[in-house]
Structure formats: structure tokens, C-alpha cells
Amino acid sequence: MLLVPRLGSGIPLVARTHEMRRLRAAFARAERGEAGAVLLSGDAGVGKTRLLTALGEHVDGCGALVLTGRCIDVREGGLPYLPFAEALAPLGVATDAVVAAAVRARPALGRLLPQGQGFEEPRAAEHPPMTSNDRETMVRPRPEQDLGQLQLFDAVLGVLTEVAESRPVVILLEDLHWADASTRNLLSFLLSRLRAQRLLVVGSYREEDVHRRHPLRGLLSELVRLATVERVDLHPFGAADARRFVEALADEPLPADVVADIVSRSEGNPFFAEELLATKTECNDLPAGLAEVLLSRLERLSPDTRRVVRVISVANEPVMHAALAEVSGLGELELDEALREAVQHHVLVVLSDGSYTFRHALLQEAVYGDLLPGERSRTHAAYAARIQARPQGRGHDAKLAYHSLQSSDLVTALPALLRAMDEAEKLGAPGSALRHVEQALSIWDAVPAADRPEGYDELRLLHEASYFAGTSGEPERAAAFARSATRALTPDSPVDR
Numbered sequence: 001m002l003l004v005p006r007l008g009s010g011i012p013l014v015a016r017t018h019e020m021r022r023l024r025a026a027f028a029r030a031e032r033g034e035a036g037a038v039l040l041s042g043d044a045g046v047g048k049t050r051l052l053t054a055l056g057e058h059v060d061g062c063g064a065l066v067l068t069g070r071c072i073d074v075r076e077g078g079l080p081y082l083p084f085a086e087a088l089a090p091l092g093v094a095t096d097a098v099v100a101a102a103v104r105a106r107p108a109l110g111r112l113l114p115q116g117q118g119f120e121e122p123r124a125a126e127h128p129p130m131t132s133n134d135r136e137t138m139v140r141p142r143p144e145q146d147l148g149q150l151q152l153f154d155a156v157l158g159v160l161t162e163v164a165e166s167r168p169v170v171i172l173l174e175d176l177h178w179a180d181a182s183t184r185n186l187l188s189f190l191l192s193r194l195r196a197q198r199l200l201v202v203g204s205y206r207e208e209d210v211h212r213r214h215p216l217r218g219l220l221s222e223l224v225r226l227a228t229v230e231r232v233d234l235h236p237f238g239a240a241d242a243r244r245f246v247e248a249l250a251d252e253p254l255p256a257d258v259v260a261d262i263v264s265r266s267e268g269n270p271f272f273a274e275e276l277l278a279t280k281t282e283c284n285d286l287p288a289g290l291a292e293v294l295l296s297r298l299e300r301l302s303p304d305t306r307r308v309v310r311v312i313s314v315a316n317e318p319v320m321h322a323a324l325a326e327v328s329g330l331g332e333l334e335l336d337e338a339l340r341e342a343v344q345h346h347v348l349v350v351l352s353d354g355s356y357t358f359r360h361a362l363l364q365e366a367v368y369g370d371l372l373p374g375e376r377s378r379t380h381a382a383y384a385a386r387i388q389a390r391p392q393g394r395g396h397d398a399k400l401a402y403h404s405l406q407s408s409d410l411v412t413a414l415p416a417l418l419r420a421m422d423e424a425e426k427l428g429a430p431g432s433a434l435r436h437v438e439q440a441l442s443i444w445d446a447v448p449a450a451d452r453p454e455g456y457d458e459l460r461l462l463h464e465a466s467y468f469a470g471t472s473g474e475p476e477r478a479a480a481f482a483r484s485a486t487r488a489l490t491p492d493s494p495v496d497r
């Protein structure tokens with residue numbers, strides 16, 4: 001039986017006094033009616049989630065309503081507004097009369113909240129989604145900003161403002177480096193309208209991922225110029241705090257040289273320190289880089305467990321038991337045993353809805369990065385097949401498109417992207433619709449003409465891209481797509497284009 005290490009989530013918060021003080025001060029101002037936002041940056045594993053959890057506990061103790069939403073890594077292909085949808089979901093099922101009335105008064109929220117919560121089907125944007133006739137002629141209103149999107153943004157701001165009248169509200173948005181374009185637009189809208197609401201928005205992101213050309217970079221520099229927005233940078237632990245952290249993790253006193261070794265190798269990163277300690281309790285030689293540390297710990301698990309962990313790494317979202325049974329091909333008993341082992345060794349965690357996910361995204365990244373191309377592609381294909389066989393749900397086509405693209409099944413991906421584009425438009429998310437149509441354009445030529453969806457051609461996609469770029473606030477790109485469309489015009493193109 002392998003030793004199972006403790007984790008930082010099981011010990012009291014180490015260090016971070018200064019950062020915690022700033023976060024609490026921002027909340028105290030929000031409580032007094034000075035709305036604000038904090039952008040919390042730091043490397044993966046440095047302790048952003050842990051700090052936000054501690055803040056959540058603190059403000060919950062002060063009577064605030066804490067709403068948490070997470071972004072996931074689906075390369076801009078995911079469901080639009082995912083973190084806001086997750087954060088606001090509790091409002092849709094609230095029994096509190098004030099909250100319920102605030103939500104009911106804003107039907108546009110139906111696009112964000114799960115259906116069947118007193119909402120009708122999501123209402124289409126003010127200009128209805130394109131009919132096939134519109135598509136033919138491409139005459140659509142071209143408002144400065146998409147009206148459906150504005151209605152939704154107003155509804156989100158309105159509901160938060162109204163709920164915050166009766167109790168302070170804190171929104172925690174995790175991992176914004178993975179936010180889709182629509183989420184970024186909504187974040188920008190919300191943060192630029194912070195006034196006297198009793199509202200605090202805290203967003204975390206991985207500093208190392210937001211390189212110069214990352215889409216979040218420009219937004220961040222705009223946001224920090226707002227008087228209501230401050231940045232808190234979370235640095236790795238210094239040597240003394242790292243030592244305290246490692247000693248707190250270990251159940252029994254560790255030899256000084258082991259502590260010193262882990263402290264120096266982890267470079268103050270608590271996640272790395274935890275994994276090094278776990279590896280150390282399982283074997284004597286410590287591998288060098290983080291990926292090797294993570295993988296060497298996994299190598300000690302049974303083959304079935306490793307298989308399940310690899311299958312989950314491809315999902316890019318928490319996976320339910322039934323999906324795992326189908327995609328992994330393991331029998332019930334083997335699967336249960338494998339999941340138990342992975343959870344016991346803190347590789348996976350079980351969420352409240354019974355789904356399984358990695359305890360930290362870095363583990364997922366290491367496992368996914370280590371897959372052989374064949375296995376990766378086969379597993380993506382298995383998820384795609386499963387999604388195709390299920391009844392349609394929100395985000396279905398975006399997920400299908402993602403897994404089909406990753407398994408190079410472009411014939412499935414192309415129509416799925418176009419349906420995901422339509423869905424994003426209906427949800428009032430032109431930024432996401434734009435990403436989908438851009439991806440469709442990028443694979444258009446690679447899909448044999450006979451397999452392309454009926455009623456579409458490249459010119460039409462360029463028009464769509466131009467329209468969505470315009471309505472999501474990217475006028476230069478709208479113009480560039482329009483220019484490409486003009487170039488793509490051939491003498492036999494219909495005259496009304």
C-alpha cells in the first residue's frame with residue numbers, strides 16, 4: 001500500500017497575510033457600497049484557488065453571497081459565458097424571494113442559467129437568428145453592438161446590483177486565462193460599471209500563460225486602469241514559508257535534508273511541493289522537472305487507474321461515471337477500483353454532482369501531454385461518438401466540434417462548428433460565434449466539397465465572421481473578413497451579395 005500524502009487543502013492557510021489583507025479590505029469597501037474588483041495573478045500551483053477559497057470562507061462568514069465560476073481549457077471552443085453561467089446558477093434556484101424576483105424580472109438571464117428554472121426557452125436576440133432566407137441574402141441589421149448581448153449584460157449587472165441591495169455579493173471567477181471571448185466581453189462590461197453596488201468581483205489568472213499576444217492581455221491592461229480595479233500578484237513562497245508549508249503537510253517530522261530538498265526544488269510553488277513530498281514518500285529518488293514528478297507518481301498506480309486518468313485528461317471537463325465506463329472500456333468493478341485508487345492518491349477528486357476531475361489542472365496537463373498521438377486521437381473520437389449518440393443539450397455542438405477537431409474528424413467538426421456558431425448567436429455571444437466560424441473557415445478547404453454542410457460556402461462564412469467580429473467589438477477584424485469576402489467573390493457569385 002502506498003503512502004498517501006496530505007494536501008494543502010487539509011492544513012490551515014500558510015503565509016499570504018498581506019494578500020489576504022488586501023482582499024479583505026476590498027471586500028470591506030464593497031460592504032460599505034464601494035464596488036470593486038481584484039485581478040489575482042500567479043503561476044499555476046502557486047495558491048490562487050486556495051486564497052480565493054479562504055476569501056470565500058471569510059466573506060461567507062460576514063454574510064455575503066459567494067458565487068464561484070470557473071473557466072476551462074477548450075481553446076476558445078467551449079460554451080460561451082461558462083464561468084458566469086456557473087457563478088449565477090445558484091441565483092436561478094434560490095428560494096430567497098428577493099433573489100427569485102430579481103431573476104424573474106430579467107428573462108434575458110434564461111440564456112445563461114440552466115433551463116427549466118422558471119424561464120422560457122432562451123429568447124432570441126432582438127434581431128432574430130438568421131433564417132435560411134437571411135443566410136441567402138445576408139441582409140441583417142448591423143448594430144454597433146449585438147443587442148442580444150447587451151440585453152444579457154444588462155441583465156447580469158442588474159440582477160447582481162439588485163441582489164447586492166439586500167446582501168453583499170462576491171463573485172469569484174477562476175482561471176480567466178481560459179475565458180472565451182464572450183466571457184471577456186461580459187467581464188469588461190461588468191468591471192467598467194462598478195459603482196456603489198455592494199459587489200466585489202475577484203478574477204484569477206495564470207500570469208505565465210498570458211503572453212503578449214494572449215487575448216486576455218489587452219483586456220487586463222484596460223481593466224487595471226479603472227479606479228475600481230486592483231491587481232494582486234501572488235508570488236511563490238519564500239524559503240521560510242515554503243519550509244513551514246512542507247512541515248505542515250507532513251504528518252510526522254521530516255528529516256531536515258528532505259525538507260530542504262523539497263523546499264529548494266519546489267521553488268516556493270506549493271503544488272509542486274505537495275507533489276514532490278508525495279513522490280518522496282513513495283520512492284527515494286526525486287525526478288527533476290514538474291512533469292516528471294507528476295508522471296512518476298502516476299506510474300506507481302495500477303494500469304487500470306492510469307488508463308482512467310488518461311481518459312479523463314482528454315475530456316477537458318469533469319466526467320460522469322457512465323461516460324467513463326463507455327470511453328475507458330473498463331468493466332464496472334475495475335472502473336470503481338481504479339477511481340477509488342486515483343481519488344485516494346489525490347490525483348482525481350469527486351465533485352458534488354458525482355463527476356470526476358483532476359485535483360489540479362497541472363496534473364491534467366501533464367497526463368494529456370504524455371499521451372501518445374494515437375491514444376489521444378482515439379479517446380477524443382470516443383468522446384465525440386458518445387456526444388453524438390446523446391440527446392442534445394446546451395453546448396453539445398461546441399463539445400462535439402472540439403473533440404472532432406482534436407481527433408481530426410473534420411467532416412463531423414465542420415457542421416458541429418456551424419451549429420455551435422448558431423447556438424452562440426442565440427445565447428447572445430457573438431464573440432464565441434466568431435471563434436466557431438473562424439475555426440470552420442480554417443478547416444473549410446480540408447473538408448471534401450461533398451461533405452460540406454448544405455447551404456454554406458466560403459463566402460457566406462466570411463460574411464458571418466465579419467458580422468460576428470463587428471458585433472463583438474472587433475471592427476478591424478470585421479473589415480478584414482469583409483475584404484477577404486470581396487476577394488472571394490467570383491464572377492458567378494449571386495449578385496445580391
Ligand SMILES: Nc1ncnc2c1ncn2[C@@H]1O[C@H](COP(=O)(O)OP(=O)(O)O)[C@@H](O)[C@H]1O
Binds near residue numbers: 014045274
Ligand atoms: N497558502 C497556502 N496554504 C496552504 N496550502 C496552500 C497554500 N497555497 C496553496 N496551497 C495548496 O497548494 C496546492 C496548489 O494550490 P492552488 O490554490 O490549487 O494553486 P493555483 O490555483 O494557483 O493553481 C493546493 O493543494 C492548495 O491547497
Ligand SMILES: [Mg+2]
Binds near residue numbers: 049050
Ligand atoms: Mg487554481
